[in-house]
Amino acid sequence: MCGTENRTELPLASAAGGCSCCSTEASSVSSKTTGVSAGEFAVEGLTCGHCVQTVEKAVSALEGVEFASVDLVPGGRSRLIVGGAADSSAVREAVISAGYTLISN
Template sequence: MYGTESRKELSLTASGSGCGCCSTAAGANREASASAVEYGLEGLTCGHCVFTVEKAVAAVDGVDAATVELVPGGRSRLVVSGAADHATVRDAVTSAGYSLTTS
């Protein structure tokens, strides 16, 4: 079969939270940065919500990367690396239709 010989095997995580490429442990490794700031998010329910917020925040001047850890029905987490200020990040999240938590 064409192309199958280059497929990469991804192991399942021990916690059962998903495959090796999209588990919370894998996400934590991607977002590690000396200048990363963590925010709580409300209103996210699916992958499309995650994409919308990541795209809006990544477009902000001073943001190097934006990663969302989705917790459907709960407090999701946004990690932003770069030099963008809190108000600018909040405005980007709000313009995408979501909100930062106050705590």
């Protein structure tokens, strides 16, 4: 395969909708959560790697969080995994502040 490349074309977010990291539209929360000690959350609005980094950075900065990892599902519900002892209301606020919608825990 010398000289040939196999590339997968990924769709870009439309200019009308855009992704939350590039958009100025506010997001809302659609579920209520309480305290967690390692939890999973569904997050909507993530469309690219920059979105993932934004959420991971915001949640990782919270007190008690050992790690935060996002499994990206562009245009769908991505999975946020939080390790450590974190208050879910703080996780929710971090996700909202980053510009995304927390769906559940």
